Amino acid sequence: MGSARSIKAPEGTRDLLPDEAAYWRNFQKVAIEVFGRYGYQPIDTPIFEQTDLFVRGIGEATDVVSKEMYTAISGGNLRQLLAGEPLRTNARLSLRPEGTAGVVRAVVQHDLVPQGAAPVKLMYAGPMFRAERAQKGRQRQFNQIGVECLGADAPSIDAEAIVMLMRFFAEIGIRPSSMRLLLNSMGCENCRPAYRGKVRAFLDEHNGELCETCRARKETNPLRAFDCKEPGCAEVMAHAPHITDYLCDDCREHYNLVKELLDAAHVFYEEDPTLVRGLDYYTRTVFEVQVIDGLGSQNAIGGGGRYDKLAEEVGGRPTAGLGFALGYERCVLALQAQGFEFAPVQSCDVFVACVDESLRHEAFGLVQLCRDSGFKAEMDHQGRSLKSQFKLADKLGAARVAILGPDEWATGQVKLRDMGTHTEILVSASDLPNALSRALL
Numbered sequence: 001m002g003s004a005r006s007i008k009a010p011e012g013t014r015d016l017l018p019d020e021a022a023y024w025r026n027f028q029k030v031a032i033e034v035f036g037r038y039g040y041q042p043i044d045t046p047i048f049e050q051t052d053l054f055v056r057g058i059g060e061a062t063d064v065v066s067k068e069m070y071t072a073i074s075g076g077n078l079r080q081l082l083a084g085e086p087l088r089t090n091a092r093l094s095l096r097p098e099g100t101a102g103v104v105r106a107v108v109q110h111d112l113v114p115q116g117a118a119p120v121k122l123m124y125a126g127p128m129f130r131a132e133r134a135q136k137g138r139q140r141q142f143n144q145i146g147v148e149c150l151g152a153d154a155p156s157i158d159a160e161a162i163v164m165l166m167r168f169f170a171e172i173g174i175r176p177s178s179m180r181l182l183l184n185s186m187g188c189e190n191c192r193p194a195y196r197g198k199v200r201a202f203l204d205e206h207n208g209e210l211c212e213t214c215r216a217r218k219e220t221n222p223l224r225a226f227d228c229k230e231p232g233c234a235e236v237m238a239h240a241p242h243i244t245d246y247l248c249d250d251c252r253e254h255y256n257l258v259k260e261l262l263d264a265a266h267v268f269y270e271e272d273p274t275l276v277r278g279l280d281y282y283t284r285t286v287f288e289v290q291v292i293d294g295l296g297s298q299n300a301i302g303g304g305g306r307y308d309k310l311a312e313e314v315g316g317r318p319t320a321g322l323g324f325a326l327g328y329e330r331c332v333l334a335l336q337a338q339g340f341e342f343a344p345v346q347s348c349d350v351f352v353a354c355v356d357e358s359l360r361h362e363a364f365g366l367v368q369l370c371r372d373s374g375f376k377a378e379m380d381h382q383g384r385s386l387k388s389q390f391k392l393a394d395k396l397g398a399a400r401v402a403i404l405g406p407d408e409w410a411t412g413q414v415k416l417r418d419m420g421t422h423t424e425i426l427v428s429a430s431d432l433p434n435a436l437s438r439a440l441l
């Protein structure tokens, strides 16, 4: 053994150390509480699915599916593949690059919205995986919280979800004045194809000014040119046709109602006809929340939209849907830009110290009594002197120290010291949990 090379976390991943891990759990708790007020209930789906689900659901031409998925062949099947035997499509698995496809798959599989039923409202939280170049605000494993509502196409579902998303950001402490809510409609299967054709023709006219990527994806996914960061492409796209000029009457009516409802709820938005989002499945409403500073080019902290065709793509009956996802890491960066720091985890209510070794077993029993009564309790495990035990109690942030000395213990008592005021009282050992309740609550 000896000098083994130290192994670090893979590039694009990071450890959430205790202060942050506690914050991430609290972040999820706030989401469950806020979204619960709007009727959303938690669902947990696997972190890997059949690759085919993402190919059909998200779209083969998207960057997410064509370049960024972690795809694997399960062990036994790899031998089959190497032997040249045909592989069943269900042997190909991918780590989920986003949460919507899996939730919609679960809704279809378990028939969670039978015909005529009220819409089902679901929320999820957990890691997503994309094989991207790691940079600030962009990880290969990152945490998202998202919601999906299936079974209703009413504009009030869209508006309600947007109101709820803005409410969540406010409750975790992102300053409303530092956020921009962008809104657009992507049209539907009746009006989008014609628009897509218009954009393709427009790109053809400007072929020479486009970057290689935009030229390559012009046929399969022309709308992605709106997201291109190349200055030349951005200049061209500033004059591209806007979807909002090509919406059919139904889509226009739907979009207008979403805006009226947001107005009624006093949620401010900016219409952005160039907002197309990277995924193929969106129809009608799309939205994105950006923070104005602190995140550079990765400034979107959340977004989503309507996907009325997705359930059919994964084999279900036609079911309208809408959802959004928000990025935990990006929210933290936005909060840190406002001066936020993780609060240290308070790990100790009471520290049980012994004056000498002879009472170590009794101290051990007393620590368990405190823990069983719901207190965070700790003792020394390294044979420290009484003075060092006090230092440790201080370091752990203990509000009280229970001191076991031979004289007090002889009468079944311990000293309870207030670490703030340094005052001490004598309490009966069996009554220590009650004394702590009185002192700490």
Ligand SMILES: [Zn+2]
Pocket (backbone or CB within 6 Å): 187, 188, 189, 190, 191, 192, 247, 248, 249, 250, 251, 252
């Ligand atoms: Zn339409």
Ligand SMILES: [Zn+2]
Pocket (backbone or CB within 6 Å): 210, 211, 212, 213, 214, 215, 225, 228, 229, 230, 233
């Ligand atoms: Zn480009």
